[in-house]
């Protein structure tokens with residue numbers, strides 16, 4: 001039996017593991033001993049092979065003819081795509097086309113799709129799923145600190161004296177990070193959890209601040225206020241390495257713990273205790289996820305976190321830092337590869353670096369402003385007429401599913417690539433069968449900026465291809481030479497154009513992952529950012545205000561279950577995972593349930609301004625009165641039918657996390 005070392009395809013932790021292959025099938029998974037897995041995997045990781053051999057896998061390209069799909073060859077499918085997109089481009093201009101890339105695809109695949117979009121289609125209308133999860137991180141951390149990414153690796157948490165976890169259900173959604181937090185706790189670290197739900201990690205925390213959903217800024221500002229009042233700020237760090245503190249300090253004075261208590265519902269003395277615990281630690285870390293970012297004020301939420309870390313000097317050392325946890329294996333990499341409307345690879349701005357990429361690719365590149373993912377969907381059928389969606393299922397994952405359905409229906413040409421049929425492939429004009437992570441070589445970049453190899457263990461089913469091959473063939477169909485013989489060739493081109501990946505090659509990664517920035521072939525990589533200061537000299541404070549908080553009868557939090565992943569296209573085909581959580585549930589406080597005549601297991605109807613869904617109630621005192629929780633994985637109860645279309649003005653992320661709803665018995 002062969003054992004092939006590779007990287008988990010699910011969450012952004014990037015656990016290393018071995019695929020065990022017998023008779024050309026993956027039959028088992030075991031963990032790598034290297035960090036971050038260090039001999040451990042979560043349930044999804046141990047069962048990773050469950051979907052690879054599934055009979056539902058897409059095997060051949062399909063073209064829609066009337067109301068049915070016809071199997072076709074790759075050459076016919078790709079010619080059809082090239083001709084149809086070219087026709088749209090001729091008729092309506094290049095900005096009538098758009099590409100959405102995948103955080104489950106490799107760096108090389110994201111890079112070539114980015115190149116296809118800009119060099120062949122001629123538009124900057126490109127984005128990826130980060131727009132729905134960590135666009136605020138990119139914006140706030142990038143503008144304040146210099147890099148929109150996790151500052152320290154997970155291992156660094158082992159050196160923390162205090163860890164503040166906010167808006168992250170860490171044990172269920174980023175188990176490898178949780179393993180490190182638990183180890184730090186055994187070593188004496190104190191844990192603060194800020195979350196409207198009593199999650200598993202809240203149960204083991206020293207302090208749990210169970211705030212009202214959407215009131216994070218008031219709470220974080222009050223913590224900063226206490227730090228200032230108690231003299232627990234690092235004045236030398238602030239003076240020598242930051243700017244904007246005085247203005248922020250003046251504005252923070254109004255956020256007393258008592259004021260915050262009225263907004264957040266968290267007792268003032270608990271806010272005070274949390275501030276003292278964080279501010280009193282020698283090395284304190286802040287871990288956060290989509291409970292912070294998926295709001296129409298997501299960028300301001302992240303900035304409030306940055307202000308705390310800067311005020312206490314908790315950056316640039318082991319044990320300190322800011323840890324935004326990415327939900328997908330390669331969200332970080334998709335952004336690094338320039339699958340964003342305003343950046344090429346390595347966050348090189350389109351407005352500044354166009355000439356460099358024109359010279360390298362020998363083509364004129366677009367100058368017009370590209371649109372973000374939700375904006376692209378918003379103009380589908382009017383300005384946007386052709387779309388290529390790689391490995392994503394926006395019909396379940398984007399806000400306001402009814403509007404997304406209408407948008408996709410109104411396109412002249414929709415191309416969707418994936419490994420399984422999904423709600424979105426069923427709307428496509430052309431469906432492309434793609435090799436899974438177990439069937440191709442390449443690299444992915446985990447939430448801790450670690451670039452790692454994935455390795456081919458078995459052949460793909462039917463004629464499915466790695467998406468980098470598909471993108472290279474499409475480049476050729478548009479008359480651009482590609483000449484890539486392997487994904488390693490693609491990485492060589494990426495490295496030549498991207499300073500932070502300059503020293504990264506597949507050959508070097510054979511020895512283990514490397515944290516970017518890694519600018520030269522002899523550079524060891526950079527696990528901890530800002531040890532020697534900030535790229536622009538000073539990091540910046542920016543005061544942020546709590547937006548007016550409306551008290552709704554019920555606020556629905558939309559999240560995830562530990563046994564399912566994203567829209568369920570992979571995990572719902574793994575029978576053990578599906579058996580654990582086979583349907584959506586709505587957590588409701590028992591007192592609210594009693595008042596509405598709802599019992600455990602009662603069918604309920606949730607209704608918002610955007611839509612209506614059905615699900616089953618689960619009585620739980622993990623949510624307070626007035627708060628509900630539902631996971632979004634299930635097509636039978638598509639939670640994003642309920643979400644609206646409002647965007648954060650800075651990062652353009654939609655407010656997916658909380659929605660005002662009514663609930664009643666079915």
Ligand code: SF4
Nearest residue numbers: 008010011015042045
């Ligand atoms: Fe995979 Fe994440 Fe689980 Fe690690 S923690 S095994 S990367 S799903």
